[in-house]
Amino acid sequence: xxxxxxxxxxxxxxxxxxxxxxxxxxxxxxxxxxxxxxxxxxxxxxxxxxxxxxxxxxxxxxxxxxxxxxxxxxxxxxxxxxxxxxxxxxxxxxxxxxxxxxxxxxxxxxxxxxxxxxxxxxxxxxxxxxxxxxxxxxxxxxxxxxxxxxxxxxxxxxxxxxxxxxxxxxxxxxxxxxxxxxxxxxxxxxxxxxxxxxxxxxxxxxxxxxxxxxxxxxxxx
Amino acid sequence: xxxxxxxxxxxxxxxxxxxxxxxxxxxxxxxxxxxxxxxxxxxxxxxxxxxxxxxxxxxxxxxxxxxxxxxxxxxxxxxxxxxxxxxxxxxxxxxxxxxxxxxxxxxxxxxxxxxxxxxxxxxxxxxxxxxxxxxxxxxxxxxxxxxxxxxxxxxxxxxxxxxxxxxxxxxxxxxxxxxxxxxxxxxxxxxxxxxxxxxxxxxxxxxxxxxxxxxxxxxxxxxxxxxxxxxxxxxxxxxxxxxxxxxxxxxxxxxxxxxxxxxxxxxxxxxxxxxxxxxx
Numbered sequence: 001x002x003x004x005x006x007x008x009x010x011x012x013x014x015x016x017x018x019x020x021x022x023x024x025x026x027x028x029x030x031x032x033x034x035x036x037x038x039x040x041x042x043x044x045x046x047x048x049x050x051x052x053x054x055x056x057x058x059x060x061x062x063x064x065x066x067x068x069x070x071x072x073x074x075x076x077x078x079x080x081x082x083x084x085x086x087x088x089x090x091x092x093x094x095x096x097x098x099x100x101x102x103x104x105x106x107x108x109x110x111x112x113x114x115x116x117x118x119x120x121x122x123x124x125x126x127x128x129x130x131x132x133x134x135x136x137x138x139x140x141x142x143x144x145x146x147x148x149x150x151x152x153x154x155x156x157x158x159x160x161x162x163x164x165x166x167x168x169x170x171x172x173x174x175x176x177x178x179x180x181x182x183x184x185x186x187x188x189x190x191x192x193x194x195x196x197x198x199x200x201x202x203x204x205x206x207x208x209x210x211x212x213x214x215x216x217x218x219x220x221x
Numbered sequence: 222x223x224x225x226x227x228x229x230x231x232x233x234x235x236x237x238x239x240x241x242x243x244x245x246x247x248x249x250x251x252x253x254x255x256x257x258x259x260x261x262x263x264x265x266x267x268x269x270x271x272x273x274x275x276x277x278x279x280x281x282x283x284x285x286x287x288x289x290x291x292x293x294x295x296x297x298x299x300x301x302x303x304x305x306x307x308x309x310x311x312x313x314x315x316x317x318x319x320x321x322x323x324x325x326x327x328x329x330x331x332x333x334x335x336x337x338x339x340x341x342x343x344x345x346x347x348x349x350x351x352x353x354x355x356x357x358x359x360x361x362x363x364x365x366x367x368x369x370x371x372x373x374x375x376x377x378x379x380x381x382x383x384x385x386x387x388x389x390x391x392x393x394x395x396x397x398x399x400x401x402x403x404x405x406x407x408x409x410x411x412x413x414x415x416x417x418x419x420x421x422x423x424x425x426x427x428x429x430x431x432x433x434x435x436x437x438x439x440x441x442x443x444x445x446x447x448x449x450x451x452x453x454x455x456x457x458x459x460x461x462x463x464x465x466x467x468x469x470x471x472x473x474x475x476x477x478x479x480x481x482x483x484x485x486x487x488x489x490x491x492x493x494x495x496x497x498x499x500x501x
Contacts, residue, residue, distance in 0.1 A: 117340035120292050121399075124334040125354035125406060126326055135357060139344045217344040217386060 018174030037103020
């Protein structure tokens, strides 16, 4: 190892600042992306057919192109159509939209997985469509899609690294820069990988705890 | 209505006064694509009595019940709940006009439905399932709803399971919670769609007992069932469907007594084979 850990320690405030950006951008983009995905899935399910087609097209484009390319288009292409964004807002918006596309597909499958009878039972006691959505479909679906959502959140932690390309001062950019300055790029990347891995493990652990706590709501039948 | 001969069922609905009909089905047909599931049903479900719909699989009995619950829309024909049209009203020109969603929900709220698959909401406790509509639809205060909900759970003998989730209850208990959920809204008619068909035989009894109590309390029940013994002993009216037609409609004595309609005899044989002769 040629990496000077003493110097790394010196750079700790910078590294922690980068870690903090990674975490908050990830948490916010995941939360907003999940909310967006739910709205898209609901609009596709309940909206008129043209809305479904349009949203489907958008989802297909977002899933069919690399996140890196989407981010370039947003950040560097945006100004050509009058959309001038700072790195962090651009990264946040890009990641949220990208996440939203995937989450919408998870929720679409989730809607279909809720037994029709549960909705019929709600109709029979007089719940309105929006009440059924909020009180029955959303909670039941959440339990069903939780594992996929945790998986998606894990993928998104790692996608935040791509934000370094548009100079979002997150962990990859900060640690990468330190590594370059010290001619110890490989060692810095190793350290970086370790950070991501720990974050992913924490995320997975939280997911398992959530699943365990929800297990008593599992389908009886 | 009891003077109707068992082999001439249609006349009974047309000629008796309709004032005491909890559910009045007139000329209901149902098609799924090219398949005609109901081929013109006229049925009167008397108030305060238990009517059992029996018939072979695919005879359309569940579809008829689902039309009455408005979970399926009849292709033609009308359904009235205590004189109020459900979903469609007869137009002066003989056709049907669709009623407003508000009207549909208002009439529908007078019907309680119990499903073969229970359909409890897994993320709510037994009490939560029973109280949900009281709070969200009837706008009751939570405390008031829970008090009312507990009374319903007591009625089906499950007050001590109020805080349990569906996954923590047996099938029979789940179905009793589902009955309590429907009862909580004080329906004028309770519909049961093969309520014991997905239960082990030993759990069937507890559900049938609850239904017997309801029948005894003078509630109007319409039960689609394969429990011929229950139909014969608790049912006050028996309707026998075959191939989407109402073949027989009368008292158990009229329907099950000799001479039996050949289709019914053939249908009952499958039960008699299994040793249920004593019940019938």
